[in-house]
Amino acid sequence: MYSEQVMDHFMNPRNMGEIPDANGVGEVGNPTCGDIMRITLRIEDDRIVDAKFKTFGCAAAIASSSM
Template sequence: MLYSDKVFDHFSNPRNVGEIENADGVGEVGNAKCGDIMKMYIKVDGGIISDVKFKTFGCGAAVATSSMATELIKGKS
């Protein structure tokens, strides 16, 4: 298998997909070589990331890592 089960799960069932209206922070990055474009939105309450969403257009690894990143940062300061 090219990807681990965890990576494949996040690609097949990405978490936190979408946009946040009136986000406190928005970041966008792209890779010209493979055509991936990733945009992440965060909402911060009391110094804590209370919500995070992403939109990624690209390969399976890009979608999976975006999904994993949202899971890692939610609830962090």
């Protein structure tokens, strides 16, 4: 059902986690299916220097967050 690339990002997500001293935070959820994604950013001199995510949901939600 899912492509090889999607499955790779689902099984081995990149940049997953949380930045403890983040200066940018966003959270979004889908009440219909229950997916929730939280992203934390470190921004310096108007540039994103680090980004991490935590996603709770289906394979597609986790893979797209990783991508």
